[in-house]
Amino acid sequence: MTTASTVKAADERVRSIGLVRRLLLKPELGAVIGAVVIFVFFSLLSEVFRSPSGVANWLDPAATIGIMAVPVALLMIGGHFDLSAGVAIGTAGITTTILTTQYNMVLWVAMAVSLLVCLGIGFLNGYLVVRTGLPSFIITLSTFLGLQGLNVGVTKLITDQVQVQGLADEPFYDGAHAVFAGTISIGGQDFQIAILWWILITALGSWVLLRTRFGNWVFAIGGDLGASRNVGVPAARTTITLFMAVSAAAWFVGNTQAIRLGSIQAVAGFGQELIFIVAAVIGGCLLTGGFGSVIGASVGALIFGMTSQGIVYAGWDSDWFKFFLGAMLLLAVLANRFVRRYAEESGK
């Protein structure tokens, strides 16, 4: 390093500019503070909340939301929404369950077909967005409505019910159950294996975003699509891959739900798409793209899990949950707005 001395001198100046401002630019900071506050709050209110069984209990919904929130956050950083992410969970579970129970397909094969269906949905979303240049909000609103109709329509057509049952009696169910819906015992307390998957997916997603070329492109296309194209970023490929990652996660969660319960409702996943987006926004993702954090989104999911269960443990009416979530979201959006204004202010 020939420039070592200069670099050192410059580094010292960085400190003096202010740790606070630098920390504020960390997108996940707000979510982490929020999570700590919420944990302390409910721990004080309820002993069960902070007991091992309580922890296992609120980590479970957090994991399911978190597995989805990770790719949803990546997609948002890339500048897009996927409103079909919720109902795609239903589509994934229904496809697997129907193929296995009604058409005697081997469970693992049915899951592979279900994965192909999901990747197809993601590809379609991404391809339409890239080709038409229409807002992803509109494109995925139409796939959302389409899938919602298909989920219920096909399920009714085949089973005459609004759910598909009987997965637990199929061969290979036990193996699939161990992978997707098993439990891990830590200190005598059983934890859902989904929690482990959630942590792994968060680590992978964060690594991809921050440490790979693809991650750099995700930030770029969300920040300024035209400019990133000018410097040779493969914008179309990146966008389509992001949509496919969301639907792959929906496959995972949909199959986890079906395998855990042995059955799936035709309306599974409906309405959850907004929760994933809320988790990502609480985690510091800007609605306009180009900025955000995968870890933040996972912490957002954690907040969601803690709040939904904490309100029950505290003995409150569960209606308060939505109010709480609304307040969190508003706070998060206001914090993000500050970050964006700081980051975009020029001249110093």
Next chain:
Amino acid sequence: MTATPMLELRGVRKTFGNVISLDGVSTSVRAGEVTCVLGDNGAGKSTLIKILSGVHRPDAGELLLDGAPVTFAGPRDALDAGIATVYQDLAMIPLMAIWRNFFLGREPTKGRGPFRRFDSRTARAVAREQLLRMGIDIRDPDQPVGTLSGGERQSVAIARAVYFGARLLILDEPTSALGVKQAGMVLKHIVQARDRGLGVVFITHNPHHAYPVGDRFLLLKRGRSLGDHAKADITREEMTALMAGGAELEELAHELERDPASPAGRVAADLTEEASALGIHPDGR
């Protein structure tokens, strides 16, 4: 002056439908020289850049690279030939860190297969070092580009182009949106690039920015060349007069000269004064 020009235009013409954007324009850029392209809005500067950077192909005339005729099929071809264009919008993402922007689209990697990853340590170090070489001491490569001033952003864009092997730098109005001090900084970088042996095409409408750094001046007006001059052949005043279109300036003075006491009248008096300082006389000669 005897060296073969790096890039040369001969009698270039470009039309869009029935609009003649450029006609009979010739100029050249040599290594270690700055060619300034001056012209008012609609003079054809943008079309000229797009021809040089491979976006458009001329309808007539020739483009010579190192003395041999070339045709660029697209911007990629021009880039491969070492011609880098720094556009006004800069192709930078405001919310992204400087080092991420610097390598955007050409990220260095390490590792293999699924472990191939963005070599962020190298990227940070190189970005900082390249900017230091240009005399820009960025406070922190992790700063978002949006927090940089306009001049600093231009500098990052220029440093990036130079680092990625540009021999010829085309700068599209790099000083137009900047304050005096910032513009001075960008001019300094233009001189630095020139001194490192790069050819520079500097597009501007400001003769006061062009004259101090330029070695050759191409003046455009309504798609036609008003002349392609070496610095020795033209003075700043002549250039400014040609640029400003002395006649128009003077006409404007007349129009405003209704009431000498009104604000408009005072502007008119100033304009007349300026016009005569440029060697244009009120009687229109």
